[in-house]
Amino acid sequence: MMLAGKKVVVVGGSSGIGLATAELAKKQGADVIIASRNAAKLDAVAERLNVIAIPADVTSDQSVADLFRRIGPVDHVVLTAAQLKTGPFKTVAMDDVRATMEGKFWGAWRVAREADIRPGGSLTLVTGFLSVRPRPNSAIISAANGALESLARALALDLAPVRVNAVSPGVIDTPIRAAMPEAARREMLDRIAASLPVRRVGAGEDIAQQIVSFMANGFATGSIAYIDGGALVN
Numbered sequence: 321m322m323l324a325g326k327k328v329v330v331v332g333g334s335s336g337i338g339l340a341t342a343e344l345a346k347k348q349g350a351d352v353i354i355a356s357r358n359a360a361k362l363d364a365v366a367e368r369l370n371v372i373a374i375p376a377d378v379t380s381d382q383s384v385a386d387l388f389r390r391i392g393p394v395d396h397v398v399l400t401a402a403q404l405k406t407g408p409f410k411t412v413a414m415d416d417v418r419a420t421m422e423g424k425f426w427g428a429w430r431v432a433r434e435a436d437i438r439p440g441g442s443l444t445l446v447t448g449f450l451s452v453r454p455r456p457n458s459a460i461i462s463a464a465n466g467a468l469e470s471l472a473r474a475l476a477l478d479l480a481p482v483r484v485n486a487v488s489p490g491v492i493d494t495p496i497r498a499a500m501p502e503a504a505r506r507e508m509l510d511r512i513a514a515s516l517p518v519r520r521v522g523a524g525e526d527i528a529q530q531i532v533s534f535m536a537n538g539f540a541t542g543s544i545a546y547i548d549g550g551a552l553v554n
């Protein structure tokens with residue numbers, strides 16, 4: 321088991337990529353803590369996976385400080401938490417674009433500052449392939465992901481010997497699109513799947529595998545892994 325006896329925190333661990341990462345880390349022998357805002361959802365997942373749940377909101381300095389004060393020293397931290405609000409560049413509300421950066425970018429900054437990661441341990445940020453392959457009406461997501469990838473590379477120096485990496489997913493079928501009408505969501509995912517070299521969209525486990533590999537590989541730092549089913553060569 322790759323993570324036997326290691327303490328792993330997944331911020332955003334109640335859903336999607338974070339949930340899959342918590343599950344895989346647990347299978348690999350880690351003691352896992354998951355954190356996110358909705359305590360009821362978090363507790364239900366924690367009970368199912370047999371891991372510890374601590375409610376936290378990455379948009380709050382105090383909440384992130386409290387989370388890591390409770391946790392103490394840890395081997396690996398993963399951040400998947402984000403709630404993205406986007407729209408046409410000229411008209412999208414400034415409150416929405418600021419909220420996107422507040423969670424995705426400043427959330428990562430807070431977590432990196434407050435986590436007490438043991439030497440040789442790791443921090444893995446989850447970004448997204450829009451950083452290098454923009455799409456219309458999502459400039460703020462491209463910018464947040466690009467900033468996060470730069471942050472991961474910079475923190476590989478500032479937090480050394482703690483290792484810092486980023487995983488940049490392509491389109492992954494998770495509850496992140498739960499607000500879309502189901503038929504439209506399915507049609508969009510099917511269309512993207514058909515266009516990709518691998519002929520499918522990703523699952524949370526596809527990204528979890530890379531995240532766990534960054535935890536376990538003591539030579540990986542300052543790296544960005546694009547795991548996107550071939551979207552970037554398409």
Ligand SMILES: NC(=O)c1ccc[n+]([C@@H]2O[C@H](COP(=O)([O-])OP(=O)(O)OC[C@H]3O[C@@H](n4cnc5c(N)ncnc54)[C@H](OP(=O)(O)O)[C@@H]3O)[C@@H](O)[C@H]2O)c1
Nearest residue numbers: 332334335336337356357358377378401402448492494496
């Ligand atoms: N799915 C994709 O296609 C895709 C593609 C590229 C990149 N990504 C990136 O991958 C990451 C994970 O996405 P996902 O698909 O796994 O999303 P998801 O299924 O919606 O999960 C997001 C998780 O983050 C938590 N969260 C959201 N805001 C939070 C906050 N302010 N504080 C603490 N926890 C918070 C959510 O729980 P609560 O709501 O209870 O807090 C949930 O556990 C995101 O950064 C996303 O941008 C996803």
